[in-house]
Amino acid sequence: PSARRGSECRELQLGGARATELVEQYGSPLYVIDEAAARDRAREVRVALESEAERIGTSATVYYAGKAFLCVEVAQWMAEEGLAIDVASGGELAVALAAGVDPARIGFHGNNKSEREIARAVEAGVGTIIIDSEVETERIARAAAAADRRQRVRLRVNSGVHASTHDFLATSHEDQKFGQPLSEAPRLVEAILARDSLEFVGLHCHIGSQIFATDGFRESARRLVGVYPELERIAGRPIPELNLGGGFGIAYTSAQAEQAPEVAAIARQLADIVAETCAEAGVSVPQLAFEPGRAVIGQAGVTLYTVGTTKPVLLAGSDAAADPADLGFAERLYVSVDGGMSDNARPALYGADYQVRIANRESDADPALVRVVGKHCESGDIVVQRDVIPGDVRAGDTLAVAVTGAYCWSLSSNYNYVPRPPVIAVSNGSSRVIVRGETEDELLAKSVIPAPVAPANAG
Numbered sequence: 541p542s543a544r545r546g547s548e549c550r551e552l553q554l555g556g557a558r559a560t561e562l563v564e565q566y567g568s569p570l571y572v573i574d575e576a577a578a579r580d581r582a583r584e585v586r587v588a589l590e591s592e593a594e595r596i597g598t599s600a601t602v603y604y605a606g607k608a609f610l611c612v613e614v615a616q617w618m619a620e621e622g623l624a625i626d627v628a629s630g631g632e633l634a635v636a637l638a639a640g641v642d643p644a645r646i647g648f649h650g651n652n653k654s655e656r657e658i659a660r661a662v663e664a665g666v667g668t669i670i671i672d673s674e675v676e677t678e679r680i681a682r683a684a685a686a687a688d689r690r691q692r693v694r695l696r697v698n699s700g701v702h703a704s705t706h707d708f709l710a711t712s713h714e715d716q717k718f719g720q721p722l723s724e725a726p727r728l729v730e731a732i733l734a735r736d737s738l739e740f741v742g743l744h745c746h747i748g749s750q751i752f753a754t755d756g757f758r759e760s761a762r763r764l765v766g767v768y769p770e771l772e773r774i775a776g777r778p779i780p781e782l783n784l785g786g787g788f789g790i791a792y793t794s795a796q797a798e799q800a801p802e803v804a805a806i807a808r809q810l811a812d813i814v815a816e817t818c819a820e821a822g823v824s825v826p827q828l829a830f831e832p833g834r835a836v837i838g839q840a841g842v843t844l845y846t847v848g849t850t851k852p853v854l855l856a857g858s859d860a861a862a863d864p865a866d867l868g869f870a871e872r873l874y875v876s877v878d879g880g881m882s883d884n885a886r887p888a889l890y891g892a893d894y895q896v897r898i899a900n901r902e903s904d905a906d907p908a909l910v911r912v913v914g915k916h917c918e919s920g921d922i923v924v925q926r927d928v929i930p931g932d933v934r935a936g937d938t939l940a941v942a943v944t945g946a947y948c949w950s951l952s953s954n955y956n957y958v959p960r961p962p963v964i965a966v967s968n969g970s971s972r973v974i975v976r977g978e979t980e981d982e983l984l985a986k987s988v989i990p991a992p993v994a995p996a997n998a999g
């Protein structure tokens with residue numbers, strides 16, 4: 541029993557529950573969210589942004605960006621921790637409403653919301669709709685008039701700042717699909733103000749995602765505040781709000797730990813630049829809003845996999861390009877797990893980095909250079925590009941890949957008819973399903989089975 545206890549404490553624990561027991565109970569792969577970690581982080585991020593806003597004499601609303609990961613329970617956690625919710629589709633809106641989130645605390649985004657989605661949002665009493673294009677001004681105004689409501693709206697603009705991140709994640713330079721050029725803001729705001737069914741509350745800008753360098757946030761805020769005096773003149777009143785979006789980067793690997801900015805530091809820098817620019821421009825400091833997703837939920841998630849096969853590949857003399865990051869290892873060990881790009885598309889989409897550890901046992905075997913790969917039919921099906929772990933990793937081992945709370949379940953697919961794994965929440969040693977997994981039968985049921993063709997009548 542003492543030996544068993546010894547091995548127990550070497551196993552990975554998540555929210556007080558043993559990783560191996562979770563896999564036994566719920567199967568593998570498995571998304572695990574640590575409830576306390578998610579709630580603590582949500583509160584920490586909210587308090588950091590609120591207190592900095594307060595310091596400069598205003599307030600802040602922190603929206604949780606549901607696209608990172610949303611289900612009914614998570615929406616409830618966020619609401620309970622004092623966050624509002626940002627949704628980007630009718631589906632996300634439905635989840636937030638089903639969770640009982642106060643509609644007034646929901647913001648609705650999207651560069652191509654359907655008329656139906658707009659009508660549903662207006663009728664539900666959604667607090668703010670973010671206008672992404674000129675034609676949306678008309679659509680939202682019509683929907684609001686039809687519902688006999690005055691809809692609060694923000695205008696999404698591009699500050700022209702090209703955030704230093706993966707190109708697919710930068711959203712505020714000119715040559716991408718979201719928002720309108722900042723120079724167009726006065727004209728577009730005039731058009732919004734001309735509609736009685738709309739209440740213009742301010743500008744919105746989201747410069748991108750997974751951003752480490754804070755100067756982009758600062759420059760963007762400076763440019764936005766810079767047009768507030770002109771907007772004030774047009775409106776004949778102060779513009780009450782400014783939404784600076786989300787995008788705060790987080791560390792996925794220990795190498796990134798030192799580069800990732802503290803949310804408190806971003807909050808302080810943003811508050812400073814807003815206060816400074818408002819003073820220079822002679823406008824009062826607007827109420828601030830933010831929309832972090834990844835920074836709230838990313839680090840609360842871990843994915844557990846089971847190893848099926850391993851394959852060593854000699855690097856020297858193979859067609860592998862000599863890569864200094866391979867650290868002089870002569871061999872790369874491919875470790876195949878029972879999931880892959882269907883449960884985490886981020887390495888395939890953005891070359892995202894993760895780390896891995898063996899979760900079911902301790903080992904003092906010599907370290908090996910490993911690449912954790914999935915079970916899908918492409919060689920880009922990579923879960924962890926490169927890590928160094930004990931070389932005796934073998935079939936049956938449980939592997940844990942951390943920081944999978946954001947944009948993993950939400951970007952998941954059924955590629956190769958692989959059912960999505962469930963998401964479980966762990967807290968205080970207990971666990972429960974918060975998003976059901978899928979079964980092969982459910983996937984099969986989507987195929988329409990053609991009625992048998994009657995044999996041609998030979999008579």
Ligand code: LLP
Nearest residue numbers: 605746749750786787788831832833834947
């Ligand atoms: N606000 C708006 C308008 C957004 O478009 C986004 C993210 C956020 C807030 C939240 O950004 P966050 O704080 O989570 O970085 N699938 C990619 C990320 C796409 C981000 C899309 N928009 C990934 O896995 O890295």
